[in-house]
Structures are given as structure tokens and as C-alpha cells.
Amino acid sequence: MKQNNPRKPSKRLRHKLLAYFLGFSGIVLALLWFMQTVFLDDMYRIIKTVGIERSADFISEHIEDENIVKVLDEMHLQNDMRIEVYDTTSGKTFYLLYSSREQGDLGLNYYPHQLYSYYSQAKKAGGEGLFSEQWDKENIPQLPKTEHENAINLTCVRVFESSGRELMLMLRSAITPIESTVTTLRFILIFISGILLLLSVTMSLVLSWKFSKPLNDTNEKAKRLAKEDYSPSFDSFGYREIEELNSTLNFAAEELGLASNLRKELIANVSHDLRTPLTMIKGYAEVMRDIPGEMNEENLQAIVDESTRLSNLVSDLLDISKLQSGAVPIEKKVFSLTDCTSEILSRFENLSQQQYSLSFESQRDALVFADRARIEQVLYNLISNAVNYSGDKKEVKVRQVVLSDTVRIEVSDSGKGIEPEKLKNIWDRYYRADKNHRRAVVGTGLGLSIVKEILDLHGAHFGVHSKVGEGSTFWFELSLAEN
Numbered sequence: 001m002k003q004n005n006p007r008k009p010s011k012r013l014r015h016k017l018l019a020y021f022l023g024f025s026g027i028v029l030a031l032l033w034f035m036q037t038v039f040l041d042d043m044y045r046i047i048k049t050v051g052i053e054r055s056a057d058f059i060s061e062h063i064e065d066e067n068i069v070k071v072l073d074e075m076h077l078q079n080d081m082r083i084e085v086y087d088t089t090s091g092k093t094f095y096l097l098y099s100s101r102e103q104g105d106l107g108l109n110y111y112p113h114q115l116y117s118y119y120s121q122a123k124k125a126g127g128e129g130l131f132s133e134q135w136d137k138e139n140i141p142q143l144p145k146t147e148h149e150n151a152i153n154l155t156c157v158r159v160f161e162s163s164g165r166e167l168m169l170m171l172r173s174a175i176t177p178i179e180s181t182v183t184t185l186r187f188i189l190i191f192i193s194g195i196l197l198l199l200s201v202t203m204s205l206v207l208s209w210k211f212s213k214p215l216n217d218t219n220e221k222a223k224r225l226a227k228e229d230y231s232p233s234f235d236s237f238g239y240r241e242i243e244e245l246n247s248t249l250n251f252a253a254e255e256l257g258l259a260s261n262l263r264k265e266l267i268a269n270v271s272h273d274l275r276t277p278l279t280m281i282k283g284y285a286e287v288m289r290d291i292p293g294e295m296n297e298e299n300l301q302a303i304v305d306e307s308t309r310l311s312n313l314v315s316d317l318l319d320i321s322k323l324q325s326g327a328v329p330i331e332k333k334v335f336s337l338t339d340c341t342s343e344i345l346s347r348f349e350n351l352s353q354q355q356y357s358l359s360f361e362s363q364r365d366a367l368v369f370a371d372r373a374r375i376e377q378v379l380y381n382l383i384s385n386a387v388n389y390s391g392d393k394k395e396v397k398v399r400q401v402v403l404s405d406t407v408r409i410e411v412s413d414s415g416k417g418i419e420p421e422k423l424k425n426i427w428d429r430y431y432r433a434d435k436n437h438r439r440a441v442v443g444t445g446l447g448l449s450i451v452k453e454i455l456d457l458h459g460a461h462f463g464v465h466s467k468v469g470e471g472s473t474f475w476f477e478l479s480l481a482e483n
């Protein structure tokens with residue numbers, strides 16, 4: 001079948017996944033490159049600065065420790081940091097107490113005026129100072145040029161009292177990443193970019209295969225449903241959503257199969273039920289036409305009866321389709337359910353003469369608020385079923401029980417009952433438990449589904465108790481309107 005869909009056909013899952021993965025990798029890579037080119041210097045500087053300041057705090061707290069020289073040596077080697085401690089008690093002459101120079105530090109010596117300037121600035125600022133300056137390339141020939149070109153140097157100064165002396169601690173380190181680090185990072189980034197691209201393509205291929213294979217399987221089988229082949233079992237698996245979809249489709253296939261069988265049965269039933277009265281009408285009419293003496297009231301009545309059956313059948317069919325499409329509004333008013341029930345029962349009196357025993361038991365008159373015509377239909381259908389299935393005993397009992405705020409109608413018959421496994425199906429359209437049953441009143445397999453629709457529309461409770469060999473009791477409850 002050709003579909004008129006103005007929408008552009010969507011992309012295949014594989015292409016979509018590939019696009020998403022590539023997009024994701026692109027964003028990650030762009031972020032990495034951006035961080036590397038824009039923020040690397042800043043981040044490096046911040047991390048380094050915080051590190052130097054922490055070291056300065058640590059050293060000033062532990063300066064009197066016995067093994068401080070060892071600690072300082074290690075700190076210098078590990079952090080690539082120049083460390084110097086001066087005794088500045090005199091305020092003029094600074095005595096060098098410790099210098100990492102002894103550890104082979106090739107860093108630049110401070111000029112005395114530089115030392116003094118750091119000292120006085122730190123003192124002014126409460127004993128702490130942070131000074132950064134660019135390496136002076138001309139003056140530091142001893143440093144490998146490539147490593148420290150454009151390097152910014154940070155000097156952290158602490159002036160503090162310790163055991164009656166005034167000490168000045170100076171820590172110095174480059175806070176710009178050296179070129180070799182930057183090159184290494186760049187190389188790693190290129191490597192990661194390549195791997196990420198490769199992974200994106202592989203992952204999208206693998207995932208699309210994993211996702212689309214069960215979907216394609218299900219799709220192929222679903223196409224068969226459209227061709228009225230309800231046999232396929234949807235069993236592809238892989239992830240929960242597809243398994244749920246499959247179980248829904250299995251359920252749908254089962255229901256569609258059932259509905260299709262029921263439809264076929266309905267056609268068979270309805271055509272059978274239509275043909276019987278039609279044949280009778282035709283028969284009577286022909287007899288009356290051909291045999292002069294047969295033109296009598298009895299035969300005419302038979303034709304009228306059969307026509308009534310026919311019209312009942314047709315109106316049943318119309319009713320169910322109207323009820324199910326919601327085309328019938330429920331028109332509620334207050335009426336006596338007791339009167340209504342006895343009135344419907346009286347319609348079956350003709351049958352009673354054929355040895356059917358019909359009885360009605362009620363304690364009092366019960367008023368309900370409901371759609372009278374529809375409730376009459378419910379009663380009619382339940383009683384006619386009871387008559388049809390009353391078996392050899394031909395006994396039908398209708399009982400009205402008034403409960404606290406509802407009234408309950410029970411229609412019991414003396415028939416052979418319904419097997420438990422068939423009970424749940426009897427409310428379905430066109431369902432007939434016993435396909436070969438011969439009935440006193442014509443039926444379509446629609447009676448109980450009409451009852452169900454009407455009672456559902458009234459929000460009423462209803463049900464059936466049945467015991468094989470003993471008979472069935474169909475019941476429903478409506479709210480009392482007396483309050």
C-alpha cells in the first residue's frame with residue numbers, strides 16, 4: 001500500500017548514531033583543544049602558585065624541625081623550586097641560612113638590592129609577598145634557552161619570627177609550562193583525537209547493528225500482521241524496550257487473530273440467524289399464496305413473529321455498534337426497577353406457556369436512577385439467555401435484593417452452566433460457548449456484550465456465578481435513587 005506522507009524520510013539509525021557520536025567526539029575534542037590552547041597557561045600558573053604558597057606555609061611552620069634541611073632539599077628536587085632561607089634579624093644584613101643552590105640549583109642569584117626590596121615589600125604586606133617577573137634571557141645564559149624562553153618566574157616571600165629570630169623564606173619557581181610539556185600534551189591530544197574518531201565510528205556501527213537488528217526483525221514480522229497472518233511470534237531480544245514492544249505485538253497478534261476468528265464466526269452466525277426466519281417467512285408466504293385455505297390468521301402471525309425476530313437481530317447489531325462507538329447518550333431518570341423487571345418478564349409469558357417456569361421474587365419496590373430503555377435491554381437479554389440456556393428443567397428465577405444503597409438483580413437458570421475457562425469470554429462480542437446450541441429465542445452472540453456495554457456506561461457492578469450441571473446466575477447492581 002502506498003502512503004501519502006509529506007514528511008521527508010528519516011535517516012537510518014546507523015547514520016543517526018554515527019552523527020551523534022561524531023558530534024559528541026567533536027564537542028569533547030573542541031573542549032580539550034580549547035582548554036589546551038586558551039587555559040593551559042592560566043591553569044598551570046594557578047596550580048603552581050597555590051603549590052608554592054602551600055610549600056611556603058609548610059616550611060614556615062616547620063622551620064625549627066630537626067630534619068628541616070632534608071625536607072627542604074627534597075622539596076627543591078621534587079617541585080623544581082628554588083628555596084632560600086635568610087636570617088634578617090638585623091634588618092640590614094641578611095645571612096643566608098639555607099640555599100637549594102647546594103643541590104646543584106643553577107638558578108639566578110638575587111642581587112642584594114633585590115633581596116632587600118622583596119624583604120621590605122613583604123614586611124609592609126604583613127610578612128607575605130608574591131612577585132612575578134619574566135626571565136631575563138640575557139642575564140641567565142646558564143639556563144637552557146629553549147626551556148625557559150618567555151617563562152614567568154614567581155617568587156613567594158615569607159618574613160616571620162622563629163625562636164627569637166626573624167627569618168625570610170624565599171621560594172622561586174617558573175609558573176609557565178615549559179615547551180616540552182606543551183609539545184607532549186599536544187601530541188597526546190592528537191593521539192586522543194584519532195582514537196576518539198575511530199571509537200565513534202566503531203561504536204556507532206556496533207550499536208546501530210545491536211539496536212536495529214531486533215527492530216528490523218520485529219518490523220518484518222509486523223508487516224505479516226498487516227497481511228492477516230497472525231502466526232508470527234515476536235521474539236527478538238537485546239534490550240528491554242524491544243522486548244516490551246514484542247510482547248505488546250504478540251498480544252496484539254493474538255487479539256487480532258481472535259477478532260478475525262470472531263468476525264468470521266459472526267458472519268456465519270448472523271447469516272445463519274438471518275436465513276432461518278427469512279426461510280420461514282418465505283415458506284409461510286408461499287403456502288398462503290399457493291394453497292387457498294392456508295390464508296389464515298395463524299400463518300400471518302407466524303410471519304409477524306419471524307419478522308419480529310429478524311428486526312430484533314438487526315437492532316441488536318445496530319445497538320452494539322452504536323454503544324461501542326459512543327453514539328448512544330445515556331438518558332437517566334428515576335424509575336422503579338421492580339416494575340421494569342416484572343414488565344420484561346411478562347413479555348416472556350408466551351414462552352411460559354411452553355412449560356417454562358418463570359418466577360420473580362422481590363421484597364419491595366426499588367427506585368433507581370438510570371436509562372430505563374437500556375436497563376430494559378439488559379434485563380431482556382439476561383432473561384432471554386436464561387430461557388435459552390435453562391436446559392430440560394426450563395426454570396428461570398429472577399430475584400431482586402435491596403442492599404444498603406444498591407439494588408441487585410439476579411437472573412438464575414436451571415441449565416447446564418458454563419465451564420470456568422469459558423466464563424471470561426462470554427462477555428466478548430460474537431462469543432458463543434456452545435456453537436451448536438439450539439435456542440428458543442434467536443440470538444446473535446451479542447446479547448452479553450450489549451449488557452456489558454450498557455452496565456459499563458452506568459458504572460454498575462455485574463458478574464456471573466456458574467456451576468457446570470447446576471446452572472448460572474447473572475447479576476448486576478444499580479445505585480438506589482431513594483436517597
Ligand code: ADP
Nearest residue numbers: 385386389426432433434443444445446447448
Ligand atoms: P447468544 O446470542 O449466543 O446467547 P450472548 O452474548 O447472549 O450471545 O451469550 C454469549 C454466550 O454466553 C452464549 O453463546 C452462551 O454460550 C453463554 N451464555 C450466556 N448466557 C448463558 C446462560 N444463562 N447459561 C449458559 N450459558 C450462557
